[in-house]
Amino acid sequence: CYPWAGSRLSRDSVALRRTPWSRPPPADAGGTRWVLEEIDNRKINNSFLRDHNYATEADIISTVEFNSTGELLATGDKGGRVVVFQREQESKNQPHRRGEYNVYSTFQSHEPEFDYLKSLEIEEKINKIRWLPQQNAAYFLLSTNDKTVKLWKISERDKRPEGYNLKDEDGRIRDPSTITSLRVPVLRPMDLMVEATPRRVFSNGHTYHINSISVNSDYETYMSTDDLRINLWHLEITNRSFNIVDIKPANMEELTEVITAAEFHPHQCNTFVYSSSKGSIRLCDMRAAALCDNHSKFFEEPEDPSNRSFFSEIISSISDVKFSHSGRYLMTRDYLTVKVWDLNMESKPLETYQVHDYLRSKLCSLYENDCIFDKFECVWNGSDSVIMTGSYNNFFRMFDRNTKRDVTLEASRENSKPRAILKPRKVCVGGKRRKDEISVDSLDFSKKILHTTWHPSENIIAVAATNNLYIFQDKVN
Amino acid sequence: FPEMAGAEGEDSLYPIAVLIDELRNEDVQLRLNSIKKLSTIALALGVERTRTELIPFLTDTIYDEDEVLLALAEQLGNFTMLVGGPEYVHCLLPPLESLATVEETVVRDKAVESLRKISQEHSPVDLEVHFEPLVKRLASGDWFTSRTSACGLFSVCYPRVSNTVKAEIRQHFRTLCSDETPMVRRAAASKLGEFAKVLELDYVKSDIIPLFTALASDEQDSVRLLAVEACVSIATLLPQEDLETLVMSTLRQAAEDKSWRVRYMVADKFSELQKAVGPEITKNDLVPAFQNLLKDCEAEVRAAAANKVKEFCENLPEDSRETLIMSHVLPCVKELVSDTNQHVKSALASVIMGLSTILGKDNTVEHLLPLFLVQLKDECPEVRLNIISNLDCVNEVIGIRQLSQSLLPAIVELAEDAKWRVRLAIIEYMPLLAGQLGVEFFDEKLNSLCMAWLVDHVYAIREAATCNLMKLVEKFGAEWAQNTIVPKVLGMSNDPNYLHRMTTLFCIKALSEACGQEITTKHMLPVVLKMSNDQVANVRFNVAKCLQKIGPVIDSNALQAEVKPVLEKLATDQDMDVKYFAQEAISVLALA
Helix, strand or coil: CCCCCCCCCCHHHCCCCCCCCCCCCCHHHHHCCCCEEECCCCCEEHHHHCCCCCCCHHHCEEEEEECCCCCEEEEEECCCEEEEEEECCCCCCCHHHCCCEEEEEEEECCCCEEECCCCEEECCCCCEEEECCCCCCCEEEEEECCCCEEEEEEEEEEEEEECCCCECCCCCECCHHHCCCCCCCEEEEEEEEEEEEEEEEECCCCCCCCCEEEECCCCCEEEEECCCEEEEEECCCCCCEEEEEECCCCCHHHCCCCEEEEEECCCCCCEEEEEECCCCEEEEECCCCCCCCCCCEEECCCCCHHHCCCCHHHHHCCCEEEECCCCCEEEEECCCEEEEEECCCCCCCCEEEECCHHHHHHHHHHHHCCHHHCCCCEEECCCCCEEEEECECCEEEEEECCCCCEEEEECCCCCCCCCCECCCCEEECCCCCCCCEEEHHHCCCCCECCEEEECCCCCEEEEEECCEEEEEEECCC | CHHHHHHHCHHHHHHHHHHHHHCCCCCHHHHHHHHHCHHHHHHHHHHHHHHHHHHHHHHCCCCCCHHHHHHHHHHHCCCHHHHCCHHHHHHHHHHHHHHCCCCCHHHHHHHHHHHHHHHCCCCHHHHHHHHHHHHHHHHCCCCHHHHHHHHCCHHHHHHHCCHHHHHHHHHHHHHHHCCCCHHHHHHHHHHHHHHHHHCCHHHHHHHHHHHHHHHHCCCCHHHHHHHHHHHHHHHHHCCHHHHHHHHHHHHHHHHCCCCHHHHHHHHHCHHHHHHHHHHHHHHHHHHHHHHHHHCCCCHHHHHHHHHCHHHHHHCCCHHHHHHHHHHHHHHHHHHHHCCCCHHHHHHHHHHHCCHHHHHHHHHHHHHHHHHHHHHHCCCCHHHHHHHHHCHHHHHHHHCHHHHHHHHHHHHHHHHCCCCHHHHHHHHHHHHHHHHHHCHHHHHHHCHHHHHHHCCCCCHHHHHHHHHHHHHHHHHHCHHHHHHHHHHHHHHHHHCCCHHHHHHHHHHHHHHHHHHHHHHHHHHHHHHHHHHCCCCCHHHHHHHHHHHHHHHHHCCHHHHHHHHHHHHHHHCCCCCHHHHHHHHHHHHHCCCC
């Protein structure tokens, strides 16, 4: 159990060790479109939110997601906790605080469990969070660990009832004989309280580990995906789900492929895609049949025989798949690249971007330290013109699809101060290292950016770097 | 209403005070309990305080748990008298309005149900002044929850308001039908039929039909499938000559929709659609559509259509029924018998027997019987079970002799099926078969089966077998029982397995009445009495229960001389249960 001293965080008490910005920003940085600045006067330290100032395994952020308006941002961590941030309303007296995200609600979504039948521990780690379209004044999100999806309601309360018949306001019991008239309680305003309540628990739907959840555009169903199966749930029904994809072979020894991610089309309620460990993506149409074992489209890039190696299959495994907001494109992330596919072209990707090609020569050691199995996610910006994905050494990459420019940025505590402009980073590939470059050998592979999210309409991004959450935004003016 | 409280004194005030305080207790169960007694609270407060204090408090209580809100929504539907009658009923609108916007569908639906109920208690003036504005507010609410709730309220206002307001209501409904969120469009589509019913026929044609057409071609199949349901009500409202132009093209399109869920809905509503469009359109349009659904590429659709085979055939116009079935439906049915999907076969098996009454003896023997046989041997027990459960319809048509010759071997096989539910279904049909096959045939073919079930390892089967014996004795008489059944049953009393010994007791209990005093006293009673010395307590207390049951059948001398001492002995047994049942038997039989 983790200590929670109230759900409210006093921002002023955050005392983070900072290195003053000692070097001037490089001259050319201002000219690119990639000027980002930290919009908060602190980075949001997940460990601090947990009331301790050191990082534990449980504080590592495992997912991060904006809601459909961008007003809220949710993170989940390995400790099974969800933290929701709300964007500060713009105010005239404090214009510089525009866009700051402050803690809105924190709650324990999942607890560690034990499956006694299979003798398996079930981790509390939050694998994914997905927001539901807003339906009333409250907010709803789905959170999942390996086995169980939960629907949470986050709502505000600003009134409380007052007045009892049988006791005084301070709780003293009144003598029953003094009760001569009835009192109906009255609601009085009180300090705003944010409550998170579990509304539904969708359990027992998965034998394997859930890697994705995705809400359908019909507003009433969602799907959950594990290594071998995809289930379709009705948001109001917890005791029944429909299996729509099952790739489990009759004999598990013949298993050659697993499902790595799946997502619904943003507008067409009948369409979804799922990606596999073999680097392919299948698009299915739920109108065609109740069971979607037969895909309607199959996206795969033919392998380049000259690049074939022991690691080919591992690095081609897709770790994330995302529809563009327009629904026209798909983006997939594999170990070294991020690819954009046109739904109308199955034979090869429209665009391929190298995320960290300099690692190609290091695959052997990355295999030995298991890094090669890291699951990097990828995101679109609001207009589908820029894509972002993570790398090592707390680096994350952005690619502008129109100008074909790309940039490497770093989310790190040492290099930034409030509202400072992020400096593009460069990894040196050849023998000669320039002054501001970093060599491949000195990259820190324990610092990885796996989870990022982009505000649905503005240039605000949230980047999870182990136990820290960084929020950056386009430079204002 | 303080006078009332005062007049009745503190004694009556205290429980009400507790109820009011518990409205906000931390324990949900107590809050729920209080909400369920809301009328008691209101009665004690009187109409004025209920209106000015209780209702405003409840209006803001929408933070609560679903079950509390659900109970509240239901209570408010019956609150009219408690707030002062129809004159004041509108003060119930605010709490129900806020309940109609919560996220939980069951609560919203209940709030809408209560709103519909109290709308009838509004005077026409109040309806326009208070109720209709609420509907408008919900219909133009920011959140889709409120707009979905509005969809269910139009039809209750519409008949009772002025023409101007009617036009507004139609406009609001139109807007919701093209709402941006599928949730609202679904709610509108599901209320389309109901709303059409209260509209003037001209407006059905001018307003509802375009909405229906639009919803039926919505981009989301979850909306389109609801339009199919509306199609039934709309088609019922329209005169026959308008159906072709206004409804049929949409219906045809739905039956061939790209999405299997829409086609499924068409199949599921087929009988209703058939009745709504009438015989001519059925012959020309629905028969081919039905054939297509029976041959659909999606098993779910075929299963839904297969379920409707009997009803569809029954409702075909009489003059051409047989021809249509023989030439159009039966070929598809024949294919479904060997469908690859067991749900389809099972759905078909549950209705296929019903065709025999429609088609008559000759067709049944020639065309249907072979299909039954195939299904009776199906690998899936559910299919076999469905056939067995419907044997009676065929029985009426072709007679038991023919039925038994062709079906008996299959039935005997099922009687020994590994699935106990299948065996159970067969047992339940034994009395029916026995009655019509006659004693000889039964003794020859089925008797041994019936006795074998008595020692089945599943209790439900043994129990059903016991009950079956009783029904057989009722049919074949006491003499037959004495010769064929009783010796075997009594023989089991020496079985080493106590479960089998208990079966003897259960059988005796069941058979005594049908066998009569002589057999019971002479043959059965001695065995029962002997078993009172059984080592197993379960057997002994069942002896007591058995004696209690058969006591009235036994002659009174034997009761006093033989039963009484045994029960008295059992009443002093070491085992508590044996004692208890022995004492109970003694008192029921008045032997004390």
